[in-house]
Amino acid sequence: MRHAARAPSPDLFGKESLLFGKENLADLREEAAHCRACHLYKDATQTVFGEGAVHAPIMLVGEQPGDKEDLAGQPFVGPAGQVLDRGLGEAKIPRNKVYITNAVKHFKFVRRGKIRLHQKPNTSEIRACRQWYERELVTVKPALVVAMGATAAQCVFGKITPIGKNRGHLLDLTEDTKALVTVHPSYLLRLPDQESKEREYKQFVSDLKLAASYLRKA
Numbered sequence: 310m311r312h313a314a315r316a317p318s319p320d321l322f323g324k325e326s327l328l329f330g331k332e333n334l335a336d337l338r339e340e341a342a343h344c345r346a347c348h349l350y351k352d353a354t355q356t357v358f359g360e361g362a363v364h365a366p367i368m369l370v371g372e373q374p375g376d377k378e379d380l381a382g383q384p385f386v387g388p389a390g391q392v393l394d395r396g397l398g399e400a401k402i403p404r405n406k407v408y409i410t411n412a413v414k415h416f417k418f419v420r421r422g423k424i425r426l427h428q429k430p431n432t433s434e435i436r437a438c439r440q441w442y443e444r445e446l447v448t449v450k451p452a453l454v455v456a457m458g459a460t461a462a463q464c465v466f467g468k469i470t471p472i473g474k475n476r477g478h479l480l481d482l483t484e485d486t487k488a489l490v491t492v493h494p495s496y497l498l499r500l501p502d503q504e505s506k507e508r509e510y511k512q513f514v515s516d517l518k519l520a521a522s523y524l525r526k527a
């Protein structure tokens with residue numbers, strides 16, 4: 310069996326965990342709205358918490374909200390969200406089967422004139438925010454977590470988990486939950502030429518199709 314990556318603290322997710330199934334998403338969202346676990350809340354408009362079906366079989370994890378998401382208060386409503394929606398459609402994964410969240414729940418950026426330029430969250434910010442992902446995970450209890458991009462993979466597995474080496478097959482996350490890693494939809498938008506855009510997008514959809522086929526069997 311290849312790459313059976315494990316989360317570092319499986320107890321936290323296990324059925325014996327104090328958190329297991331005891332919280333609800335509305336309370337978590339409310340608590341996260343006041344999160345001060347790192348400095349990112351100071352410049353962001355608001356916490357962008359996860360959203361979707363309460364017991365969705367798939368949890369999709371992105372990096373952090375972008376400019377549009379920060380203003381709207383919802384994950385994946387900007388350009389990356391459009392790519393994601395298209396990919397989900399092609400993989401025949403209905404939105405009501407999905408819970409979407411981010412590794413980091415505040416927008417990190419630098420100002421350049423009127424523009425707010427996205428900045429990648431660092432390890433201490435990812436760690437500070439991880440409690441929310443962990444609590445979303447035990448509350449939603451998805452059969453499958455899809456980590457999109459390096460930051461999401463670091464959050465989901467609790468350590469740096471390269472996408473290239475780990476994509477294309479299911480990984481063990483907890484006793485009841487598998488994981489898949491794939492690229493982040495924003496990466497597809499940043500590719501310089503049409504040929505690589507098409508090639509990488511196909512590969513992204515094929516990862517999502519693998520998720521869909523696992524869920525059909527599960």
Ligand code: URA
Pocket residue numbers: 371372373374375378383384385386387389390411495
């Ligand atoms: N990129 C992300 O990782 N998350 C969002 O919500 C939007 C863009």
